[in-house]
Amino acid sequence: MAKKIAILGGGESGVGTAILAKKEGFKIFLSDKGKIKDKYKDVLKNLEIEWEELQHSEEKILNADVVMKSPGIPETTPLVLKLKDNNIPVISEIEFASEFTSAETIGITGSNGKTTTTKFIHHILKDGKISAGMAGNVGDSFARQVAENEFAWYVLELSSFQLDGIINFRPKIAVLTNITPDHLDRYEHSLEKYIASKFRITLNQTKADYFIYDADDKNISDWLKKNPIEAQKLPFSLEKKFENGAYLENEQIIVKINNTKFYMPTTDLSLQGKHNTKNAMAAATVAQLLRIRKQTIRESMENFQGVEHRLEKVLKINNVMYINDSKATNVNATFYALESMESATVWIVGGVDKGNVYSDLLPLVNEKVKAIICLGVDNAKITNAFGNCVDIMVETQSMDEAVKIAYKIAEKNEAVLLSPACASFDLFENYEDRGRQFKEAVRNL
Known part of the structure; x- marks a missing residue:
């Protein structure tokens, strides 16, 4: 039956x-x-x-x-x-689909950098002529692709919610980009539960599998000290060096796995910024495991274009750069965005707060931000957190209005950054809708 x-x-x-x-x-x-x-x-x-x-x-x-x-x-x-x-x-759909494919999987999870790292890995695999589909939180669903295609590998972006619904799913290679408080409303406001949920990605892995992770991330290191895992560990770091893993030396990314060594100058990476160096380390480690030619990996990493709505440069108007970082739906993502700004910034922020703590951003806001434009139904937390840091703080109710005000405030050689640090469901359908509305409003200036 x-x-x-x-x-x-x-x-x-x-x-x-x-x-x-x-x-x-x-x-x-x-x-x-x-x-x-x-x-x-x-x-x-x-x-x-x-x-x-x-x-x-x-x-x-x-x-x-x-x-x-x-x-x-x-x-x-x-x-x-x-x-x-x-x-x-x-x-979850990931669990269901995995039962009906013999393809190997690379699973990527983390609070930030998931999409960029997933697309980065898929990009290198394609350039390396490896048959690979990309699914999970990006593109068509994993189940649909398993039904309609025959790939040798799948690169899957996995949220903690998708991992909560796995029983036997076992990626050959698991990547954990970082863990910062996010979605705590779904985990009874317990960071421990959220961390455990992310680590489900390695739950069924064996000694024949690989676990690639950020060794600079305290939440990850602390969890690994208390919870031994079966998979072979391949850490990456901007601060430490490893026998097996990825690290920095003389402005070069080095990836060492079982006596093979890959290196690439960070200046050659198409995406700049510390967080992108880490995403590149994770992607290069996967590429090394799959024995893609080193020259192919280098070329691939030089021409990777990044992700829409993630620090995406939209237009320069009157020497002011407008940057769309709508995908920054939590404080940590916005931290990376502000950290990468090199000029005085008009910052558009706000939306549905997922229990955000804004104190981490204070030093960066003091250093880089000249004005804040709040874009949300309830902006009280933002005004309380940053009211004393900037001279100009404006509340708005629509993207059009926010961009027009930013245009009036921003001066030559400054930047306007949309990096909301919040979910988008109060005024927009989702972060893509928010990012598209921003780009449209900028083009209409």
Whole structure:
């Protein structure tokens, strides 16, 4: 008899799971508490998959053998708790898709730098002529790609929410970029729980697998001291040196693995800044493990273009550079952005606060920021944190208004930086929408 799967959520991961489940002969019921986008409804109708929106028919869902839950639905939702009480496995799309592919996977997680590192690795693999798909939080869902393609490798960007729903998923290579407080609202405001969630990426790894991580990150080092892992460890660092791992020496990135050595001057990297040097170290370590030619790795790292909405230079107007860093949805990401600014900056900040602590930014704001433009429904925390640091602080309710005010304030050889340090759901659909609105407003000046 066909196995029954219930899918909660009709977005990219839900519909991707439906496509793969159909191919594998499951009996499917997809349910979304919100509205499903037309492009996804069309796919469901074409495949003749039973679905519903604006409700969850519990009876049907509780009748499933397995449930795939979209990452946006918290573990503490009453329906999810009820499923667990009934011993029905609740898994993520990553877990489901991994059962139906023999491809090896490279999993990338961390609070910041995930997307850049994922795209960086995929870019080098493609240049190295390795058959590789890219999925997870970027592009088409992993499940959909497993259903429609035959790749030898997958490069997967994984959020902690996706990792919470894995049981057997085991990446051949796991990368942990860093851990800073983020999404704590989903982890009972416990940093420990959030860290444990990130480390699930190495949960099923064995001695034959690799774990690449930032050795300068205190949260990571402390956790590893207390929790031994099976995988072979390959650290990267801007401060320490290793027998096996990546480090800096004379302004060069060195990657050493089992007596092979790769080096590249940091000045040749297409993306500058300390955090990008670390992303490059992680990517070069993966490339070395896959034995891609050193010359190919170097060329690939010289021409990698980076990610939209991440420190993306939009336009120079009257000698003022406008920079879109809408992807900075937490304080640590904004820290990197401000750290990389070389001129006085008009900073556009704000949105939905995920329990942010802004004190880390104070030295940088004092040093680099001449004016702050708040862009959120509730800006009280920002005005309290930085009110004494700058002479000009303005509250706005729309991107257009924020950019117009920035245009009036910014002078020659200065910069306007959108780096919100917050989620975007109060005034925008998501961070991409926020970034696009910023770029449009700048082009309309």
